[in-house]
Amino acid sequence: TASRDxxxxxxxxxxxxxxxxxxxxxxxxxxxxxxEDREGNIWISTPTDGAAIVNWHKGSIRKLKRVSGLMHxxxxxxxxxxxxxxxxxxxxGGIDAVDARAGTITHYDRPQGLTDGFTxxxxxxxxxxxxxxxxxxxxxxxxxxxRIRRINDKNGFNSPLITSLSEDNNGRMWVAxxxxxxxxxxxxxxxxxxxxxxxxxxxxxxxxxxWVATQHGILxxxxxxxxxxxxxxxxxxxxxxxxxxxxxxxxxYVNSNGGLDIIDPISNTLQHYGRTEGLxxxxxxxxxxxxxxxxxxxxxxxxxxxxxxxxxxxxxxxTAGGLSYNNIQDLKQDKDGLLWAAPVTGGINVIDFASRxxxxxxxxxxxxxxSNKTMLVDNAGRIWIGTGQGVYMIDKERKxxxxxxxxxxxxxxxVTSLLPYKNSVIVGTYKKVTIVTPPIxxxxxxxxxxxIVDKSEGLVRGATTAWATDAITRKGxxxxxxxxxxxxNEIKPAVDSSATFITGISVMTQxxxxxxxxxxxxxxxxWSGANFFVKGKAPQEESIANRTVNGWDSVTGxxxxxxxxxxxxxxxxxxxxxxxxHLSRQDPALYTYMLEGIDxxxxxxxxxxxxxxxxxxxxxxxxxxxxxxxxxxxxxxPASVSFKILPPWWQxxxxxxxxxxxxxxxxxxxxxYRSRKLQRENKLLEEKVQVRTKQLQQSLEDLKQxxxxxxxxxxxxxLGELTAGIAHEIQNPLxxxxxxxxVNRELLAEMSEEIGNGNLSMVKEIAADIIKNEEKINHHGKxxxxxxxSMLQHSRSNNNAVREPVNLNKLADEYLRLAYHGLxxxxxxxxxSLYTEYDEELSTGVYLIPQDMGRxxxxxITNAFYAVTEKKKNSADHVAGDKYEPSVWVIxxxxxxxxxLTVKDNGSGIPDKVVDKIFQPFxxxxxxxxxxxxxxxxxxxxxxxxxxxxxxATVPGEGTSFTIELPMG
Numbered sequence: 001t002a003s004r005d006x007x008x009x010x011x012x013x014x015x016x017x018x019x020x021x022x023x024x025x026x027x028x029x030x031x032x033x034x035x036e037d038r039e040g041n042i043w044i045s046t047p048t049d050g051a052a053i054v055n056w057h058k059g060s061i062r063k064l065k066r067v068s069g070l071m072h073x074x075x076x077x078x079x080x081x082x083x084x085x086x087x088x089x090x091x092x093g094g095i096d097a098v099d100a101r102a103g104t105i106t107h108y109d110r111p112q113g114l115t116d117g118f119t120x121x122x123x124x125x126x127x128x129x130x131x132x133x134x135x136x137x138x139x140x141x142x143x144x145x146x147r148i149r150r151i152n153d154k155n156g157f158n159s160p161l162i163t164s165l166s167e168d169n170n171g172r173m174w175v176a177x178x179x180x181x182x183x184x185x186x187x188x189x190x191x192x193x194x195x196x197x198x199x200x201x202x203x204x205x206x207x208x209x210x211w212v213a214t215q216h217g218i219l220x221x222x223x224x225x226x227x228x229x230x231x232x233x234x235x236x237x238x239x240x241x242x243x244x245x246x247x248x249x250x251x252x253y254v255n256s257n258g259g260l261d262i263i264d265p266i267s268n269t270l271q272h273y274g275r276t277e278g279l280x281x282x283x284x285x286x287x288x289x290x291x292x293x294x295x296x297x298x299x300x301x302x303x304x305x306x307x308x309x310x311x312x313x314x315x316x317x318x319t320a321g322g323l324s325y326n327n328i329q330d331l332k333q334d335k336d337g338l339l340w341a342a343p344v345t346g347g348i349n350v351i352d353f354a355s356r357x358x359x360x361x362x363x364x365x366x367x368x369x370x371s372n373k374t375m376l377v378d379n380a381g382r383i384w385i386g387t388g389q390g391v392y393m394i395d396k397e398r399k400x401x402x403x404x405x406x407x408x409x410x411x412x413x414x415v416t417s418l419l420p421y422k423n424s425v426i427v428g429t430y431k432k433v434t435i436v437t438p439p440i441x442x443x444x445x446x447x448x449x450x451x452i453v454d455k456s457e458g459l460v461r462g463a464t465t466a467w468a469t470d471a472i473t474r475k476g477x478x479x480x481x482x483x484x485x486x487x488x489n490e491i492k493p494a495v496d497s498s499a500t501f502i503t504g505i506s507v508m509t510q511x512x513x514x515x516x517x518x519x520x521x522x523x524x525x526x527w528s529g530a531n532f533f534v535k536g537k538a539p540q541e542e543s544i545a546n547r548t549v550n551g552w553d554s555v556t557g558x559x560x561x562x563x564x565x566x567x568x569x570x571x572x573x574x575x576x577x578x579x580x581x582h583l584s585r586q587d588p589a590l591y592t593y594m595l596e597g598i599d600x601x602x603x604x605x606x607x608x609x610x611x612x613x614x615x616x617x618x619x620x621x622x623x624x625x626x627x628x629x630x631x632x633x634x635x636x637x638p639a640s641v642s643f644k645i646l647p648p649w650w651q652x653x654x655x656x657x658x659x660x661x662x663x664x665x666x667x668x669x670x671x672x673y674r675s676r677k678l679q680r681e682n683k684l685l686e687e688k689v690q691v692r693t694k695q696l697q698q699s700l701e702d703l704k705q706x707x708x709x710x711x712x713x714x715x716x717x718x719l720g721e722l723t724a725g726i727a728h729e730i731q732n733p734l735x736x737x738x739x740x741x742x743v744n745r746e747l748l749a750e751m752s753e754e755i756g757n758g759n760l761s762m763v764k765e766i767a768a769d770i771i772k773n774e775e776k777i778n779h780h781g782k783x784x785x786x787x788x789x790s791m792l793q794h795s796r797s798n799n800n801a802v803r804e805p806v807n808l809n810k811l812a813d814e815y816l817r818l819a820y821h822g823l824x825x826x827x828x829x830x831x832x833s834l835y836t837e838y839d840e841e842l843s844t845g846v847y848l849i850p851q852d853m854g855r856x857x858x859x860x861i862t863n864a865f866y867a868v869t870e871k872k873k874n875s876a877d878h879v880a881g882d883k884y885e886p887s888v889w890v891i892x893x894x895x896x897x898x899x900x901l902t903v904k905d906n907g908s909g910i911p912d913k914v915v916d917k918i919f920q921p922f923x924x925x926x927x928x929x930x931x932x933x934x935x936x937x938x939x940x941x942x943x944x945x946x947x948x949x950x951x952x953a954t955v956p957g958e959g960t961s962f963t964i965e966l967p968m969g
Contacts, residue, residue: 043088051098071107074092108141113148119134121165123166131165137162138152138175158177162175200214202245203471204473205247205252237256238259238260243255290353294309322349338350338351342374344371366413370388373387404436409450409451412432415428421476421491434450434452435491451634452494453492500578503578509575568645568646569647572616592627597620598617747773805844806853807846823865832868832886833885839892846968848946849946861890867959868886870908889902907960910956915954
């Protein structure tokens with residue numbers, strides 16, 4: 001449970017009993033999983049304290065930990081098999097099998113074939129196999145055969161993350177992942193008791209014995225007698241590492257790393273060929289005996305050896321003799337006597353042994369690529385070639401090459417074997433097995449039939465590099481060798497009852513729900529819980545679709561798809577969901593879809609169960625279709641749903657008629673109105689001329705007054721900005737004064753309490769804190785006083801002002817802060833980076849009127865802030881706006897007997913055509929109402945009065961700078 005304890009519920013008496021540390025079991029401190037053994041004990045896996053064995057009738061607990069034989073004390077899952085063995089999964093990835101009666105613990109970990117990663121769930125099936133659910137997939141352990149099988153997202157599952165396991169009454173395991181549900185039929189095949197033997201190749205001899213090639217010799221299995229015996233070097237084999245088999249008559253050709261052994265299983269004789277007998281190499285891959293009795297052998301990068309039956313000698317050929325590559329994977333002879341050699345790379349070599357000529361077949365991708373290749377000559381004389389990119393069937397009579405890949409239904413393009421079976425070819429791949437049946441001459445059927453072999457979903461090639469490890473017995477059983485031997489007793493196509501369904505429609509990203517409309521007759525009654533309704537009183541439908549779409553006639557199918565669905569024009573953003581219903585596959589289904597009227601063709605196959613979004617669909621009729629591919633590789637009949645998007649009312653025929661009538665009437669009304677208006681305007685024109693003349697005279701007088709008011713307005717605006725900055729500066733020390741005053745009031749109350757308690761030491765400490773706070777109050781009070789004095793000095797009339805030595809750096813910095821805080825007080829969104837470069841030699845020696853020069857500096861800085869703010873706003877709609885950083889620089893510098901102060905910004909600059917007008921009175925580049933045009937003009941006059949000069953420089957699009965040059969002394 002979430003509280004990490006264990007609960008036992010008696011369903012008959014409905015009683016509940018909990019086991020944890022608080023319930024009186026001091027040894028139980030958390031639980032991950034629990035199971036009951038045959039004696040009725042509860043085995044609990046704990047996170048850090050091993051396994052707890054609880055006898056809940058007696059209320060006792062015992063521990064089984066690492067010191068007692070477990071691999072770890074950190075345990076996750078636990079289960080009991082049919083023999084009573086308790087299986088415990090550790091957080092380290094391994095599992096322990098505990099036989100309480102025998103007192104033994106068996107470990108299964110990486111040495112036994114398990115992978116890393118802790119086991120989330122453990123299930124024991126009816127056969128005694130243990131199923132380990134991990135976050136990397138599923139592992140199935142057969143403890144009797146010593147075999148481990150793995151299933152994950154690379155060989156069947158749609159996700160490796162398993163969330164639950166359960167076995168049904170039919171022996172099928174239901175596996176839930178985060179992406180879906182899989183059903184594994186455990187009766188799909190039988191597993192021969194080879195343990196964890198790595199199978200390299202297999203073949204059945206003429207008397208029905210199965211020959212299994214391994215790295216440690218040959219396993220000879222007699223199915224009738226149910227016996228298995230081993231052949232290795234002690235029995236006369238040249239080498240225990242057996243590569244493959246071939247058969248000629250009753251003789252078995254054994255190809256190993258020690259050469260060729262020819263065994264007669266009836267007379268029990270063995271004949272050996274190796275380097276001593278004339279072969280180029282002792283390692284033999286493939287042996288083939290042609291129609292003339294010659295024996296052909298291939299090995300690793302050694303070309304081909306030929307045992308000439310007539311001349312009783314050994315011939316050799318390789319790339320020097322015309323082969324395209326020396327590493328030959330397979331050899332076959334066609335009905336015309338030509339030898340077909342399949343090298344690892346370089347294409348197929350066709351050898352005419354009589355004329356000593358070689359032709360090359362390498363014009364197909366899979367033939368010329370580097371990959372393991374295998375070949376087969378069927379009963380009709382056609383040559384089948386398996387490559388890393390599918391199968392090629394070559395019909396020499398029709399001069400045709402037919403490729404067969406996953407696009408045609410092959411289970412996987414990497415082909416490992418080709419086996420003849422009746423009129424078909426069984427194609428083994430790295431993922432499942434496929435039956436390929438070409439057209440049979442004279443049957444009247446000209447179609448190819450490609451299907452997955454039934455029960456072969458779990459046959460996935462492991463990490464072994466061996467190929468051609470499967471075989472077909474005379475009884476028609478399919479044998480698959482990898483780590484062990486799997487037997488499919490009947491070769492037949494998988495029966496897939498898959499069907500494609502459209503499961504839903506999303507409109508404007510909202511999933512829709514469709515239901516049939518309620519139709520009540522006069523005597524009908526509709527019940528909803530305790531309420532009932534009669535005709536005319538039924539409640540309104542509350543489905544999502546009723547609130548978004550226009551309507552539909554009815555619903556059909558298992559997913560209630562609407563019939564004759566109509567959507568309003570503004571509900572034209574659609575997505576469709578779909579699925580395939582099946583029980584015969586573990587890999588994700590492939591889907592293809594199209595929306596008629598929009599898509600030009602079917603979409604590319606995808607495993608997604610939903611479409612891309614269809615945006616802004618135009619009014620009209622549409623039909624959506626989706627098809628899925630079943631496990632046989634065939635596309636199923638498409639599912640479809642039709643709908644209509646209605647046009648807006650202004651695009652209907654009656655709306656167009658109405659628009660035309662309204663346009664004609666409006667045109668007529670406009671003509672009449674225009675003629676009458678012209679007559680009235682002619683009469684009023686003379687009166688307006690007289691009125692305008694009087695107004696012009698009055699405007700001239702008003703202009704003079706306005707000029708005087710604008711000068712005063714500019715001064716007041718400058719003072720207002722200065723005042724806002726000073727107010728912000730004063731607020732900080734006032735906040736400190738108020739805060740420390742509140743703290744002192746609390747400290748005095750605490751002091752009074754401590755005086756009453758007689759705690760003199762604490763009184764002294766509080767008094768010391770009060771003194772410190774008073775000092776801080778005094779400090780910030782003086783700071784506010786200085787700001788107020790500065791403000792009073794600024795507001796003082798300067799008619800009789802006298803120049804005085806001023807710290808130009810300090811003056812510039814003060815007005816920079818005042819301008820910044822003043823603008824921030826008016827616009828909280830304003831922000832800019834400030835950079836200062838002050839020449840220390842200008843701390844003294846500059847004589848000026850600080851109030852007047854402060855107005856100049858304030859005006860220049862305010863203009864710079866306005867420029868960068870406007871550029872930021874104008875750039876916000878562009879990508880560059882996200883990268884633009886408003887910045888303002890204030891720089892002072894001493895040059896000889898002159899001091900300069902520069903204010904620079906990275907705004908949009910001033911256009912070249914108006915640069916010469918910026919110091920003219922009433923000229924401004926700001927919009928109407930945001931500037932008077934007197935700021936720079938007044939600043940220019942103030943600087944001139946100080947004997948200095950104000951210069952401006954600008955680069956359009958990059959920024960502007962203004963420099964004040966003043967004499968020293």
